[in-house]
Amino acid sequence: MKIKSFVLGVVLVWLWSVMPFRLIALSGEMFLVRPGGPHLVQGSTHYWDAINLEARLEGNGWSVTYAPNLSYHGQRAYGLTIPSEHAVIVDADLSWDGRYAILAHEGGHTLQPIWAGTQEGDCFAEGVATVLLGDGIRDHARFLGGVRWTCLGVFLVEHRAIYRAAAVLND
Numbered sequence: 001m002k003i004k005s006f007v008l009g010v011v012l013v014w015l016w017s018v019m020p021f022r023l024i025a026l027s028g029e030m031f032l033v034r035p036g037g038p039h040l041v042q043g044s045t046h047y048w049d050a051i052n053l054e055a056r057l058e059g060n061g062w063s064v065t066y067a068p069n070l071s072y073h074g075q076r077a078y079g080l081t082i083p084s085e086h087a088v089i090v091d092a093d094l095s096w097d098g099r100y101a102i103l104a105h106e107g108g109h110t111l112q113p114i115w116a117g118t119q120e121g122d123c124f125a126e127g128v129a130t131v132l133l134g135d136g137i138r139d140h141a142r143f144l145g146g147v148r149w150t151c152l153g154v155f156l157v158e159h160r161a162i163y164r165a166a167a168v169l170n171d
């Protein structure tokens with residue numbers, strides 16, 4: 001009996017060390033919240049984080065520009081990643097904190113797996129942003145609420161890549 005609890009303890013500690021808890025929390029929250037648009041944070045607390053992340057993306061070979069009134073397939077967008085041009089474009093009207101959140105998401109897109117389509121890419125990118133920003137889970141979950149099953153699959157398959165991408169962007 002003692003050996004059994006010891007083995008169980010070791011397994012639990014091992015799980016604790018490898019499981020991505022932030023993604024588990026995000027997955028749980030995705031199924032609880034109603035889907036909604038991105039939360040546009042105000043403020044400039046993350047001014048330097050945004051500047052540093054921008055520099056990191058440029059260091060990785062991506063151009064970062066700011067432009068007003070972005071859209072994607074006729075829909076309002078706050079950030080765009082264009083892989084063929086190695087370009088990231090962020091809405092110029094956002095606050096610095098808003099820009100940082102969008103840069104984190106677009107940064108995720110720059111490192112997403114090649115197999116990912118539009119929805120899978122957004123799951124991956126927002127997963128990276130959730131890990132990188134270290135803020136509340138709710139708004140990330142809302143953003144992904146419409147594609148929760150797809151995201152659950154992406155998190156299960158790609159959680160290591162998501163954490164690795166966040167580490168690269170935070171280097």
Ligand SMILES: [Zn+2]
Nearest residue numbers: 105121122125
């Ligand atoms: Zn996206």
